[in-house]
Amino acid sequence: MNLSNKYYQHADGVVSLVESNQLSLNKNQPFILIKTLYCGVCNSDIKEIRGERISRRDFGHEIVGVIISSNVYANRVGNYVTLDPHIPVERNTGFSSYMCISGTKDHLEKALIIIPSGNSVYILSEPLACAYHAVNRLLGNSQGVNKILVYGAGTFGYLIYLILKKMGKDVCIGNRSVDRLNDLQKYNLIENKHVDPNGKKYDALFLTESVIGVETIDSIFHKISETATILLFGAVKQDEPLNLYEVRNNELVSKIHYKNKVLTMVGNSGATTCDFSQSIDFIKQNSNELKKIITNISDLASGLRHIQNMVNGQYSFGKHVIELQKDSKDVNPIETTLHLTVVDHPSTSRKLNFLNPDLEHVNSCIDLYKHFSKKWLWRGKLNWLDSDWIKHFNNEHVIFKLIMFENSIIGFFEIQLSTPTTIKIKYIAILDDFIGQGLAADIMSEIKRIAIEMKVTELLVQTRSCDHNNALNYYLRQGFAIQHIENIEVML
The missing domain is CATH 3.40.50.720 (NAD(P)-binding Rossmann-like Domain)
Structure with a gap:
């Protein structure tokens, strides 16, 4: 999997910071991909770096993160989680921008404990x-x-x-x-x-x-x-x-x-699911008091020096935390391409009508695009002339539909024929007043109907972290699976 990933590794008592665009991921077994927000430095991490760890190796295990993808728990995308390191799963270090966890479905469910928020105090969940x-x-x-x-x-x-x-x-x-x-x-x-x-x-x-x-x-x-x-x-x-x-x-x-x-x-050894439940409840009730024990929060670069000093024997009081990523929309967002093979004929829309636009609809398209571009950072068509829109409507590889609800235009979708057997969803957008009414399912049904009519076998969609908060979760619920993750630069 390609993505920009920074992480710590250690050898012979020395910790180093590595940057890579690769993350090992076996799509043939259950996995969950996590965007890591924080990772606490445990004394066991220091002993492991020194080569003094008596028990298991689990470098970087006190994490707070958010699930961004899974091939078995799509409904959990967007959940904040911490890790129970006592469950047997395969994973990379928690001192990493992204952590991929794989194993049996049952073990994945037990290993990742849902927490209320991405607040750094929840790195204390495991301790x-x-x-x-x-x-x-x-x-x-x-x-x-x-x-x-x-x-x-x-x-x-x-x-x-x-x-x-x-x-x-x-x-x-x-x-x-x-x-x-x-x-x-x-x-x-x-x-x-x-x-x-x-x-x-x-x-x-x-x-x-x-x-x-x-x-x-x-x-x-x-x-x-x-x-x-x-x-x-x-x-x-x-x-x-x-x-x-x-x-x-x-x-x-x-x-x-x-x-x-x-x-x-x-x-005494480890912790149980019940212990984690007590722990999280305790944090909810005593977060202000617990925050006092977190004496340092560092980014990866400055945290590296701090950890190495601890390895070298320098006493340091309190819990030290490494901040891996910000819990906010990325300036350089992740663009995710999801893949679906169409296997059945979906039901057609009952609530909506879909209109092929022509010259009289150009102004409506321009107004809608400008409206959505402010929210979702769309830039590609902002400077288009009327003639550009008409040319686009007539492109044989493009299907652009206005979405009608009770004779009013409330949005549009655009799909493109990438190959003779592949359609790519470029845009799906409806006005805020119509979000949450179940219309998205009708729109997706129409897109799938078109796909089957054109005898394509794949639907691809790209969604970014600056799109609607529910976009990725919605696509995953529709049966899409993450195929590729990459960082792109969005010009603001």
């Missing part, structure tokens, strides 16, 4: 889902939990703390060094009373450091009760004693006797 999963795991496997410590004051630690705080739990947050705790207070994310004080004992503990083990437990052993419940959130090395690796990755619950205490170890 929050993982945080909710951890909270649900601990609370569901413990009894009589009163005092809770979240140990590890990174983004995940803060999100778990915030969920518990909103639940009304007695929760504190701690960290090996005071720097992160100071930053949380600096950004007004926690109050001093929620910072772990010396001498307090906890009966539940979340270990949210990036890598955890027995040494982590030893470092806070004096803070936990004799029968504490400990949730293993961070990654665990395979050779850790106490069977921590198996407990964590397989989400087991194991009681162990360790240094005269009976500890309940709760494994």
Whole structure:
């Protein structure tokens, strides 16, 4: 597939920015194409670049995007989505202008979670889902939990703390060094009373450091009760004693006797669809508070330097986000050509009449074209003379029809015979007062009728991102499928 795509790639600990006009897409299997708006930088991304990732590789997974094409979910085009990276699908990195996801239809549906908007705060959907999963795991496997410590004051630690705080739990947050705790207070994310004080004992503990083990437990052993419940959130090395690796990755619950205490170890990994639902609801209700943890939003170029600094060990507080594209109509819009093979005879129009224009209709055509050109950036016929229009009407390769509703001209459509077996739809336009009345289906039925009458086998249509918001979705519902995407320059 040809399109202008910028993305990050990494090798040997170095991140680079690449620009390409190619995106791998297998049209023979279910796929969804996403225009990526934002991608959050996760600590797992940094570890993957360094070659230190213990678990799966999923570079660039905290995304906010909008679906622009699919061969199985055409009705979802235009939906804002985030990604559940735990579902087995094939995809390119989320640090990319466009992300193509392929796999089974069922997996695609589960992997892309619909979100209310393209706001950058929704890059927290996946981290929050993982945080909710951890909270649900601990609370569901413990009894009589009163005092809770979240140990590890990174983004995940803060999100778990915030969920518990909103639940009304007695929760504190701690960290090996005071720097992160100071930053949380600096950004007004926690109050001093929620910072772990010396001498307090906890009966539940979340270990949210990036890598955890027995040494982590030893470092806070004096803070936990004799029968504490400990949730293993961070990654665990395979050779850790106490069977921590198996407990964590397989989400087991194991009681162990360790240094005269009976500890309940709760494994934790990933997130479920239910966790994502809780996460998105939480963002809706607490978006202003959550935005505080997003401390930096960068474009691809400046974000590259920031990520490389993190890879090289530079401490950086908060969630950092890469903005891939603007959530607005493109100045250089995408022009999409869709393809359909006509296989049956459609019903004819009942509401509309279609008129072949002649000289007396030239002024109406000029007025309509000027009206539509202001809205949809049409330029090709703006300077035409009357003679140009008449010549166009008489072109044997062009079919130009005025659309009549109750004896009034409300729009027009134009189709062109590209080859003896292919028709290209150039324009379909009706006045605003008639949009939303179901007339578009009648217009398309007339076009298909003409196509069958001319014995063509293909209909092609081009639609741009500066056309009507529902244009692409409408064509996809009519049975068209995306064949080609390219960037074109529109002269304003």
